[in-house]
Amino acid sequence: xxxxxxxxxxxxxxxxxxxxxxxxxxxxxxxxxxxxxxxxxxxxxxxxxxxxxxxxxxxxxxxxxxxxxxxxxxxxxxxxxxxxxxxxxxxxxxxxxxxxxxxxxxxxxxxxxxxxxxxxxxxxxxxxxxxxxxxxxxxxxxxxxxxxxxxxxxxxx
Numbered sequence: 001x002x003x004x005x006x007x008x009x010x011x012x013x014x015x016x017x018x019x020x021x022x023x024x025x026x027x028x029x030x031x032x033x034x035x036x037x038x039x040x041x042x043x044x045x046x047x048x049x050x051x052x053x054x055x056x057x058x059x060x061x062x063x064x065x066x067x068x069x070x071x072x073x074x075x076x077x078x079x080x081x082x083x084x085x086x087x088x089x090x091x092x093x094x095x096x097x098x099x100x101x102x103x104x105x106x107x108x109x110x111x112x113x114x115x116x117x118x119x120x121x122x123x124x125x126x127x128x129x130x131x132x133x134x135x136x137x138x139x140x141x142x143x144x145x146x147x148x149x150x151x152x153x154x155x156x157x
Contacts, residue, residue: 001082004044006035009066012047012074017098019146020089024098036062047078079153086150090143091133094126101126101133108132 003023005013013025024044026035032053039046039062046053047064054065064081068074078084092101104123111132112120120134133139 001084002042002044004035004039004042004046006046006048006050006053008049009047009074011071012078014095015071015075015146017093017095018091018142019084019086020092021084022093022098032056039063045082075149076152079149084153086146086153090146091124091135091139094129094131094133096131097126097129099126099128104132 001021003013003016003021005016005023005025007026007029010025010027013023016023022044024038024042032050033056036046036053036056036059038044044062045064046062047066049066049068051065053059053063056063064078066074066077068077079086093099094101101124104125108125108130109117109123111130112123112134116134116136120136122135124133125131126133
């Protein structure tokens with residue numbers, strides 16, 4: 001499953017990336033017709049809160065219209081409408097640019113804060129934007145949040 005989140009749902013898009021889903025995020029505006037066309041050509045589900053997108057012909061095949069306002073409400077609504085596994089492939093994609101992460105090379109290890117180097121056993125990096133990722137406290141808290149959403153998804157089924 002691949003997604004495309006409109007500008008209003010950037011936070012949701014980053015959480016979908018954290019779960020491991022290929023998620024494009026609209027960041028600089030753009031026309032509704034272009035977003036819909038791009039979503040269709042890439043085989044993505046377009047997630048939006050914009051009711052106007054439903055006015056396009058055959059939009060219902062591509063668009064998931066959320067009615068919720070908060071991140072948690074959007075998570076709940078999306079999970080109830082699409083079979084999401086919030087622990088699909090956690091932290092396998094760059095949260096910034098969506099690129100699949102790879103094992104870090106020696107140069108990437110140099111980007112790691114000195115104090116963290118002793119405690120990090122696995123370092124991933126993004127080949128596109130060069131960010132590095134490791135299993136620190138922030139990732140552990142995010143992983144716990146994904147697990148809560150996954151447990152809630154199982155409860156609903």
